[in-house]
Amino acid sequence: MADIPATVFWSTRKKERIRAFYQQDLWHYTIARMVDAAVAHGLRSFYGPFGDLKDEAACEAQFRNAFLMGCSGAWSLAPNQIAIAKRVFSPDVKEVLFAKRILEAMPDGSGVATIDGKMQDDATWKQAKVIVDLARLVARRDPELAAAYGW
Secondary structure: OOHHHHHOOOOOOOHHHOOOOHHHOOOHHHHHHHHHHHHHOOOOOEEOOOOOOOOHHHHHHHHHHHHHHOOOEEOOOOHHHHHHHHHHHOOOHHHHHHHHHHHHHOOOOOOOEEEOOEEEOHHHHHHHHHHHHHHHHHHHHOHHHHHHHOO
């Protein structure tokens, strides 16, 4: 289960993965196709702009849907959407710290490790690597998150 999410640059660990309207997303099929095509060519996909500049809740829901489908980011049309995009697409601090522990326990990604009573294997290592790599990219532009991530 974890190999496919790692391949499209997302994690099954995120709390946001659970939401009532996930299967009802109007753009579910289209975004999935875009993400798959991008990954097949070694690229990352980005969600398009959200046009209702005043509806921040809907903007966050759409950005979150895109994140859940594997998008790496989103266009922002207005300053208020930048904070939403950062919140949705930046790795959670606790998730990054845990991912770093997985990489430390299994430096080359082989074998099995137990962390906090849970088994970690090559599939979770791949996900941890994706999370840490993304966190490094984010940290380059966000000193506050860099410090929180431990860099």
